[in-house]
Amino acid sequence: METTVIKEAGLKVTRPRAMILEILEQSEKKHLSAEEVFQILVDDEEDIGLGTVYRVLTQFESAGIVERHNFEDGHAVFELRQASHHDHLVCLECGQVLEFCDELVEKRQKQVAEEMGFEVVDHSHIIYGRCSACIAKGTA
Amino acid sequence: METTVIKEAGLKVTRPRAMILEILEQSEKKHLSAEEVFQILVDDEEDIGLGTVYRVLTQFESAGIVERHNFEDGHAVFELRQASHHDHLVCLECGQVLEFCDELVEKRQKQVAEEMGFEVVDHSHIIYGRCSACIAKGTA
DNA sequence: CTAATTGCAAAAGCTTTGCAGCGCA
DNA sequence: TGCGCTGCAAAGCTTTTGCAATTAG
Secondary structure, three states: OOOHHHHHOOOOOOHHHHHHHHHHHHOOOOOEEHHHHHHHHHHOOOOOOHHHHHHHHHHHHHOOOEEEEEOOOOOEEEEEOOOOOOEEEEEOOOOOEEEEOOHHHHHHHHHHHHHOOOEEEEEEEEEEEEOHHHHHHOOO | OOOHHHHHOOOOOOHHHHHHHHHHHHOOOOOEEHHHHHHHHHHOOOOOOHHHHHHHHHHHHHOOOEEEEEOOOOOEEEEEOOOOOOEEEEEOOOOOEEEEOOHHHHHHHHHHHHHOOOEEEEEEEEEEEEOHHHHHHOOO
16 A cells, blocks of 8 residues: 555545545546545545545645646546646546647647746646547437 | 627627626736626626626627636636637736647647547646746746 | 544535516617 | 516535544654
């Protein structure tokens, strides 16, 4: 169990934190909302409050353990931070999230920003559309 | 006054709608939150409710008159839709919003998405950082 | 032991909505 | 005149927070 990252963040290794980390590690869906994490905990019959889920996820974010993304549907999603940066493709039909990373786009956006006298700190690049499965499935 | 666009959207030309459109057209700040639009109306001593501001902005969005953007600070901002597409640079220090559009980025992101079997419907590309004014101002 | 952490529930934003009255066409 | 629109206030949702009880180290 990778409770090490929790310690390294200067946080006590408590049951809620260990469970939430484990969920993020083991879920097949890599981008989870706080509510989804909470539901999984409830299904596991863990007695952990939604407030705690938010608190822990926010702490993990500060510690650089997870990333928070604001997709368009009003709630944030969290994913374990990976070694390499990437952006997202979100299927408007099934909600699936794909990841992409393109050197050219990354480099060019930085260049454009700098040309405008802008110092880049971060960016959010989300492409909305339909994934191949949904295209195949229907005409909608 | 460009009330024509309101009619063309199949909406009655009412005082709230005309005022809100005018505010969006005339404000020097081009990206306004519902609350900001509401404040301007209050300052103008217009008797228009915040609920109406939201309703009108949402209608304008459906009609393609304005675009809604979700920046990271929890509230949406609206801007008049322009002829040409563009993305945004947001200064984390002063909140200023700059616009950019780069052919190369646009083309490449579409290409990347298609390589992944994705049909692009829309995208949100926001760069967060510090604008030149804030860089000049301080060391923060 | 003692400070950090949690569950619970209340509260805080932002945004939407129901309804009775008002106003545009 | 009639239906659409509005103001108001209440409700909805996601997320945050206060506090007493609990727990990790």
